[in-house]
Amino acid sequence: MSSPEDILRLKQLKETEPIQDAWDLWVNTREALRETTALLDDPELRSMAAQDHAMLSESLKEIVKTKFPAILVPPSRTANLSSLMELKSGVGGSEASLFLGEMLRMYLRLAQVSRWKANVVVSNGLDAGGVRDAVVEFRGAGAYDALRLESGVHRVQRVPATEQSGRVHTSTVAVVVLPLVEESDAQQDLYSMDDIKVEVMRARGAGGQHVNKTESAVRLTHIPTGITVAMQDERSQHQNKRRAFQVLASRLMDAKLAREMEERRASRRNLVKSADRSDKIRTYNYAQERVTDHRIGLSLMNLTSVMEGDGLQVFLTALQKDHEESQLEDMLQED
Amino acid sequence: MSLALLAARLGKHQAALEYQWMKRAASPAPLDQMVARRVAGEPLQYILGEQPFGPLTIKLRPPVLIPRPETEHWTLRLVDVLKAAPSRQLAVLDLGTGTGCIPLLLCHLLSPGTVRAHGVDVSPDAVSLANENAVLCGLSASDANVPRNIFRSIQSSFLNPLFPRQPQLTPPFDIITSNPPYVSWAEYVRLPRSVKHYEDPKALFGGPDGLDFYRAIAALVAVKGFLNPGALVVVEVGDGQAERVRKIFHSAAQVKSEIWLDPWNKMRTVIVKPIF
Numbered sequence: 001m002s003s004p005e006d007i008l009r010l011k012q013l014k015e016t017e018p019i020q021d022a023w024d025l026w027v028n029t030r031e032a033l034r035e036t037t038a039l040l041d042d043p044e045l046r047s048m049a050a051q052d053h054a055m056l057s058e059s060l061k062e063i064v065k066t067k068f069p070a071i072l073v074p075p076s077r078t079a080n081l082s083s084l085m086e087l088k089s090g091v092g093g094s095e096a097s098l099f100l101g102e103m104l105r106m107y108l109r110l111a112q113v114s115r116w117k118a119n120v121v122v123s124n125g126l127d128a129g130g131v132r133d134a135v136v137e138f139r140g141a142g143a144y145d146a147l148r149l150e151s152g153v154h155r156v157q158r159v160p161a162t163e164q165s166g167r168v169h170t171s172t173v174a175v176v177v178l179p180l181v182e183e184s185d186a187q188q189d190l191y192s193m194d195d196i197k198v199e200v201m202r203a204r205g206a207g208g209q210h211v212n213k214t215e216s217a218v219r220l221t222h223i224p225t226g227i228t229v230a231m232q233d234e235r236s237q238h239q240n241k242r243r244a245f246q247v248l249a250s251r252l253m254d255a256k257l258a259r260e261m262e263e264r265r266a267s268r269r270n271l272v273k274s275a276d277r278s279d280k281i282r283t284y285n286y287a288q289e290r291v292t293d294h295r296i297g298l299s300l301m302n303l304t305s306v307m308e309g310d311g312l313q314v315f316l317t318a319l320q321k322d323h324e325e326s327q328l329e330d331m332l333q334e335d
Numbered sequence: 336m337s338l339a340l341l342a343a344r345l346g347k348h349q350a351a352l353e354y355q356w357m358k359r360a361a362s363p364a365p366l367d368q369m370v371a372r373r374v375a376g377e378p379l380q381y382i383l384g385e386q387p388f389g390p391l392t393i394k395l396r397p398p399v400l401i402p403r404p405e406t407e408h409w410t411l412r413l414v415d416v417l418k419a420a421p422s423r424q425l426a427v428l429d430l431g432t433g434t435g436c437i438p439l440l441l442c443h444l445l446s447p448g449t450v451r452a453h454g455v456d457v458s459p460d461a462v463s464l465a466n467e468n469a470v471l472c473g474l475s476a477s478d479a480n481v482p483r484n485i486f487r488s489i490q491s492s493f494l495n496p497l498f499p500r501q502p503q504l505t506p507p508f509d510i511i512t513s514n515p516p517y518v519s520w521a522e523y524v525r526l527p528r529s530v531k532h533y534e535d536p537k538a539l540f541g542g543p544d545g546l547d548f549y550r551a552i553a554a555l556v557a558v559k560g561f562l563n564p565g566a567l568v569v570v571e572v573g574d575g576q577a578e579r580v581r582k583i584f585h586s587a588a589q590v591k592s593e594i595w596l597d598p599w600n601k602m603r604t605v606i607v608k609p610i611f
Contacts, residue, residue: 125351200598206574207599209518209539212378212401212530214353235356236387237404237598238411 015075022067029059072331073324076145078257082116082180083144084250088133090153092171095160097130099284100173102307103154104134107147109309116140121243122233128162135247137180147177149319152281159286168287172280179257181249190252197221200237201230220244227251282315291315296322337370344374353379361385378529388436391443394468395434398535399461402436405597406514406571409604410437412595413512413569414444426505426563427452430493430513430552433538435465437512438486442474448482453504457492458537494551499558507563511555515548516541517573545573549580553587556609568607577602 033056039049087103089096104120111118122135138147154173159166181190201217217232218240229251231244282293284303291306292299298318305311342350357369360383369382380386380401386393388402389411395401417425425445429438432454442450454465465488469475474486489503499506518526518539530539541547549570555561556568572580577594584590589610597603 198598204599206522207597207601208403208405208571208573208603209400209514209516210522210526210530210573212380212403212527212534213349214356214379215404232352233355234387236389236407238389238407239387 019071022063022071025067026060026063029056029063032056033060069328070324073327078144078148078179080141081144082137082139082141082182083147084121084178084180084247085136085138085147085150086133086176086178087131087136088174088176089131090172090174092156092169094126094128094130094162095169096156096171096173097126097128097132098160099130099156099171100134101129101131103173103175104131104136106307106309106312107136107138107150110312111138111140111143113309113313114140114143114146116143122231139180144177144179146316146320148179149177149316149323150175150281151177152279154282154284155280156284157286158284174278178247178250178254181246181253190249190256191222195223196248197223198241201232216240218244220248222248222252225252225255293319295319337367340374341370356383376528376532378533381533386434386436389440389444391436391439391472393434393436393439394464394471396460396464397533398538399458399464400433400514400534400538402434403514405599405601405603406437407440408598409569409571409595410440410512411444412604414441417441417445417510422446422449423509425450425509426507427510427512428504428508429454430511431515431538431548432456432465432488433461433514435468435486435488437514439468439472439474441510441512442484442486443472445484447484450484450486452484452486454486454488455491455493456488457490458535459490460535461538462488462490493555494547496554498551499555499561506561507566508561509563509566511552511562511566511568512570513548513552514571515552517545517548517571517576519543519545519573522573541573545576546579546583549583550587553584556584556590556607557588562609564611566609568609570605570607571603572605574601577605580605581607 033053036049036052036056039045040053042049085107087100089100108118117139119137119139120134121137122133124132124134126132152175154175155170156173157168157170160169163169197220199219199221200215201219202215204211204215214235216235216237216239217230218237219228219230221228227248229244229247231240231247234240234243281295282291284291284306286303288301289303290299290301291303291311293315296318298315300306300311300314302311306315338350338354341354344350345353353373354370356379357366357373360369364382372382373379378401380395381397385395386402388407393402427438427441427450429435429452432438433456435454438452438454442452454462456462456465466475469486469488474484476485491498491501491503516537516539518541520540520543522545523531523540526539549572552568552570568584570580581592581594584592584605584607591608591610593606594602595604595606
């Protein structure tokens with residue numbers, strides 16, 4: 001049996017593994033370069049050695065440029081979390097809802113490729129097609145870290161299928177990505193039951209045996225923060241309550257993470273560009289087949305591929321890299 | 336279109352919800368048939384053939400009474416009360432068990448091996464459905480190796496004065512639960528169609544004033560040796576009946592009592608504790 005101290009030590013050891021790996025790679029590559037350098041004077045092997053020499057020098061440079069800085073980026077404390085994504089159609093009416101449906105599909109495809117288990121918890125469809133709002137659960141390690149930078153306003157520019165005159169419309173969908181808190185995971189740390197008001201949402205007349213209509217909608221209010229969560233998609237109050245508590249825990253966890261980040265930043269002098277959720281982060285322009293992420297100034301001229309999930313992966317990778325670099329800059333400025 | 340038909344019958348909001356539930360249902364019936372039955376007035380729960388009750392899924396079949404959210408609410412609260420007390424062996428009797436939802440949830444949520452529950456119902460339909468549900472929930476038979484809670488139902492009428500001497504019953508009991516028929520005659524004729532035309536009148540009609548079954552339960556409480564010391568009697572009541580039901584118990588035996596509200600703030604449950 002391993003004691004708690006053993007587990008802690010093993011965890012520390014595990015966390016230092018990347019440092020050891022990078023160092024070993026550096027030492028081995030440098031040793032190989034030294035051996036190759038010696039061969040450069042050998043008349044028979046010179047040309048071959050020269051090739052190797054160039055390659056190894058390049059590897060060394062690459063290690064210095066990418067491997068070593070990567071070690072400096074503190075390991076994500078949310079690396080194991082699954083995520084909960086809320087999508088709401090904004091300006092643009094039914095066209096925004098149509099696009100929301102397409103975005104939903106985009107994320108579900110991404111989930112498939114990334115081997116996350118996706119589950120649409122809430123989806124409010126419209127008669128005319130499209131989805132007014134939706135909540136999706138992405139279960140799998142890394143889902144939160146990969147998706148959290150999708151939070152913000154997504155803008156679509158295109159001629160809606162319903163538009164007669166061929167005029168280009170601009171519509172928006174707001175996305176909020178929250179960490180998913182498992183029921184077992186210390187929800188108690190996030191709220192106290194005394195702070196929560198549970199309400200049922202519709203009148204039921206005499207209720208009991210007199211009524212058999214399904215009335216299962218539930219609303220929770222977290223009094224200290226004023227956060228409310230309403231849930232009605234399940235057939236029993238018990239299930240809706242569980243779902244609502246899960247969403248509430250995710251929102252509170254999100255607020256806690258944001259607060260912690262602010263505290264860390266406040267301890268430094270710099271001002272980091274804030275990621276406000278009301279900021280427009282990305283534009284999908286159908287006429288030009290172009291998707292632009294405004295935060296990193298990256299444009300892909302292959303909108304179809306983005307909507308199929310593959311192109312989206314390019315954005316996520318670039319955003320992740322940008323995020324890590326800014327973390328590094330933060331750290332450098334700290335000294 | 337199906338959704339439009341449903342919306343005309345139920346209103347847009349409810350129609351959208353129920354349409355999704357039908358689409359998600361495990362039922363083999365085609366969607367348009369389910370919609371047609373719903374539009375004709377049949378309760379959704381019978382069409383889907385099941386109803387969630389706490390974490391359980393209860394199998395349903397007409398005309399057995401559909402489990403209500405009020406009942407789910409107080410049963411879960413009762414579980415919390417029982418869990419707060421030191422764990423002990425509990426003999427549970429559920430009067431008018433219907434689908435068996437109340438004792439099934441108690442058995443499911445309380446520590447394995449601590450509950451032996453008996454259900455009683457006058458309707459053979461209910462008794463066989465309750466026993467099917469016990470099997471589906473894994474609470475039907477005991478296994479010497481694994482501690483398990485057990486629930487079993489029998490057919491009987493607890494209005495019968497000889498009921499306490501029924502040989503299949505094994506008093507004394509620690510918990511009596513009941514959601515007895517409590518609709519009065521005057522209310523019965525005004526019930527919504529989906530209740531009156533589909534659910535068993537024997538599960539709804541509680542006599543001229545709706546209180547006949549509480550008088551019978553109060554009489555059981557007074558029977559010597561029927562309850563253990565420290566026993567609890569927990570009964571669901573109709574809108575506006577709580578105080579009258581409380582009086583029935585207080586005039587039949589020496590008891591303490593309290594009243595629980597349902598999520599809609601109606602006095603829904605009377606908890607009676609006999610004084611020994």
